[in-house]
Amino acid sequence: MSDRETDKTVSVIIASHTWGRYGLFKEAIQSIQNQTYDDIELVLPLDGDPDMVETTELLTDGGVEITYNPETTGLAEARNRGADNASGDIYAFLDDDCVAAPDWVAELVDAFEDGAIAAGGPAIPEWPAERPIHIPREFDWLIGGGPYHDEATEIRNTYGCNIAFRADIFDELGGFDTAHGKNGNMAQAEETELCIRKHKSGSNER
Template structure:
């Protein structure tokens, strides 16, 4: 089974990180892996692609005519790919050597139409001790409570998700109007919307394999409490947007909220009483702070949608 991994970027500012992502794909243990590099409208980036990776049989390069955003760039990458499966990874991520092989297992043995895996943190500037694992999704990392183990979920992170290419193209790919910042508003959820259409058209979700691991680089600015609170706010706004645009897509968020308040908060309260520490106390407090920020974003979204 041939797997095409689409990797997009639009600037040379983080080209070193991008190169590490590309090399992690080229080092996969699965033999039939193709790397599709998409420059989002930058000829300078495309020229570096050609200099660094041009001429390889396992690499395809493409340059958008103009800057169209990540989701449309991914769609363009899937169009030029030649694999049976198209997978996606971000330019600030590093794939485990067996990542593609673990995704292929879902297609070969689970008859999956889509498959994804676990995002793990690579703390570039150190782990922020105030950030509870329940809110790791704010930094693009699989959070505590996401899934008990392998099995079907609604969707995984966009930096660790894949689809049978014919299914992806039949669905029309990502809706480029969903994701990305527009003015002061940051609507997130391109993967959620696409996977809702997958469910509607094929009655199938994404097979989650936690052994298909991708590390996400968490740069220092993403550990700033103000950045995280802003991110939490727009996450809430996006939940409301998805609720309106794709009514059947938000059940997992309500399940997680119930698990957070009914299971994780009591557990953390007991741990704080039996083994008190400053870190535990701060994280316990931040559970409520981040929940409130998400709630404020949701309420703001309710005035817009």
């Protein structure tokens, strides 16, 4: 990140719904706690599994906004609930099985300082061993990896596991459409629908 001064607060929203993902969820939380950028609010919308709440409170040692819904209503609803309880200038969404690079938030803030109203980056697969020879980098999208760009550029949308919005724009658009997103066996890209809706509203994304 550059040395420029900024007063932007970033609300990082990580939704989770099952104890079965807790090990990954823990790594995601710790990656945000270890960011190089200081002004971060961590918001954790949980649903479905009540055991997640108490354990997450112990893990975060207080000072984190945790919301809980006993019903599993889907990822889009959980992310919207997280945004409803966030107070930052930027809402940054990270999946509960992703680990953010230490400068992830700082790089997002730089993009918003340059005028972006939405920004994101790639999902980089973590292979248990070497990359399989039958999956070149160009095919990472088949397993949820990418999109890859060497320089900042305008695209339709990044993936929901690594995407951020100016809070006022997200709120103005009404957040994610809960008819989309991950819910049970249904998996429709709520971030794609939101970004298309944003483009149609006349906004630009970087």
